[in-house]
Amino acid sequence: EGQLWYPRKVAVIRVSGKYVVCDRGNERSRMQIFTKNGHFIKKIAIRYIDIVAGLAITQQGNIVAVDSVSPTVFCIAETGDLIKWFDCSDYMREPSDIAINGKEYFVCDFKGHCVVVFNEEGQFMRRIGCENITNYPNGIDISDAGDVLIGDSHGNRFHVAVFQRDGSLIGEFECPYVKVSRCCGLKITSEGYVVTLAKNNHHVLVLNTLYIA
Secondary structure: OOOOOOEEEEEEEOOOOEEEEEEOOOOOOEEEEEOOOOOEEEEEOOOOOOOEEEEEEOOOOOEEEEEOOOOEEEEEOOOOOEEEEEEOOOOOOOEEEEEEEOOEEEEEEOOOOEEEEEEOOOOEEEEEOOOOOOOOOOEEEEOOOOOEEEEEOOOOOOEEEEEOOOOOEEEEEEOOOOOOOOEEEEEEOOOOOEEEEEOOOOEEEEEOOOOOO
């Protein structure tokens, strides 16, 4: 406890300033909470999750994790108590990331080439994106204006598609300067920059946004 073995996902609980980190060794995922200075606080038992594919925090400060092996979304209190969960396997093949906006959960479907939107009760609402626009999506974030940014790196380039929350395509962009391999994750900074990680290149990419929100 307090150590990390192949950390894969991290999220910040804004209300408390704590960090949630999911790592994974040879077995299923593990979830730990740290202070922002890196001091270990506690481990949260998540025996019901195989692999955490996406991690997000609700406005109330609850932790939301999505399992990629058995597509399921779990909502967990900071205390470690499981608040609720819902199965999303009828609507998607392989979750790869998750973002929350208000009472809607946006889950990337890596093999389904889209993002599937559920309400907080787990009811299917709509799909965003499709093949050739959101190929193998593995990163998502939602701007303050409510725009949905979906990232993928199919074909050694980092590609971002921008949608309105209802699924209307606003625009799409590529980073032409750097060939990247296996980008994962997408976050919008407070300055409006787009950040992703290129796993095989060992790069952090910080990109200016090219559209008016």
